[in-house]
Amino acid sequence: MIYDLRLLTLNAMIKMKVGDWLILFLSLLLVPLSWSMTQSDSGAVAAIEVTVGNQPPVVYSIKGRQQITVTGELGNSVIEIRDGKVRIISSPGKRQLCVLSGWHQQSGDNIVCLPNKVGVSLISNREQFDGINF
Amino acid sequence: MKKNINITEEDRKIAAFAALAIVIHVLESSFPSPFPGIKPGLANIITLLVLFRYGWRFAAWVSLLRVTAGSLLLGTFMSPTFFLSLSGALASLLAMLLLWSSIRPWVGMAGISILASISHVMAQLLVAWWLFIPHRGILALTPILIATGIFFGLFNAIIASSIEKRLTDTV
Structure with a gap:
């Protein structure tokens, strides 16, 4: 049996429109952005x-x-x-x-x-x- | 006094889809989670399906019925869990409405699901911060929640779209 690896791509699993890709990438950018905004030294003693x-x-x-x-x-x-x-x-x-x-x-x-x-x-x-x- | 309530075909459909969503909601709540606060939100598969088949108003009904009835079944009605759940549902409905009414032709289930999922976790986080744990430390969860939100948002959209393909028009 031959497996088609193309079935594993996102486009094969769900119909991705332009807006979908845009939202996916922009929201992925949010992860490092929110990381840098929230992971500060909140426990630092003043x-x-x-x-x-x-x-x-x-x-x-x-x-x-x-x-x-x-x-x-x-x-x-x-x-x-x-x-x-x-x-x-x-x-x-x-x-x-x-x-x-x-x-x-x-x-x-x-x-x-x-x-x-x-x-x-x-x-x-x-x-x-x-x-x-x- | 006898009062007649007219139950339309639409009401029946809403009830049926809400029932499906409630079952998924209750089942999912019994799954163990490796991380408190992180769960796939599989009931939103139903919300997504309903949104694409019947529109935003229908989806809002199904989602809010699911949150309310689901919390009654789980015994969390009016508890902190309920308000977290409700705020998440309202935020993701709002995100869906915004996308649905603005850039509808350019987005599919994936985009809407991801954005709704992120809105969901962010609303919950803010409510948790304001009402329950007013400490900045809780905001440190943001990147983790957004990342899992994207993953499960996409995951649910894939499932919803594959169900959508198989649904007949009689539903």
Whole structure:
């Protein structure tokens, strides 16, 4: 049995008029176009918010390198910022959870040194959401 | 009080085609999808067929009846799913109407189906964004949805046109 490969072309399967080809190609162009428009770095961290106790949060830039020392309930917590990443170097809490959690770089993340009442939130310019369920 | 409702031949045809579309709609909803939100939309084969045989008004009836009755059968009536479905159906009907009334002689099922399919996913995406998940992240799905929209739009058009060839004029 001889198979005719021409049957596999689009024209053999459906009658394609000029407008059909035009719509097909224009809509195929939409794919890379919409890709470049929507696949931006929406998760990029713009800044961090440091909250100590009941004080209003203080915003720091995430760029470059710096160490911030804040004084909380029990003593000093040292926050290190390095090229878009944040970690806690030292904090007086007993279990050292915030120090052990290491580097954070995802917007929406939070580092909390609970005993010392120090919180660091990584914020971006975009609105955030955690999850949704119906 | 007795009221007579005149059921025309056209009404019967609309009901019959809508019934076909509803069956496909319900069957398709039980197919597993590898990706939430992506499905072939096979019920639109019926809408396409009806559009080409009986015109736009007829297609609008079949499509909207399918969305409403389909959601009643699936238990999603008035739920987010229903509004997503409805917005998609309205958008693709609008796209069909625009093409049908403007460049009708130059387009066939393929073009209309592809454009209707893209309008469908884009309307759903915007409604999902405005009503349910107001986060830009959801717009990142756009290229994937458009690509699958083109594929299934063309796929449905091929099936619809091959059915059209086999349909007799008595239908």
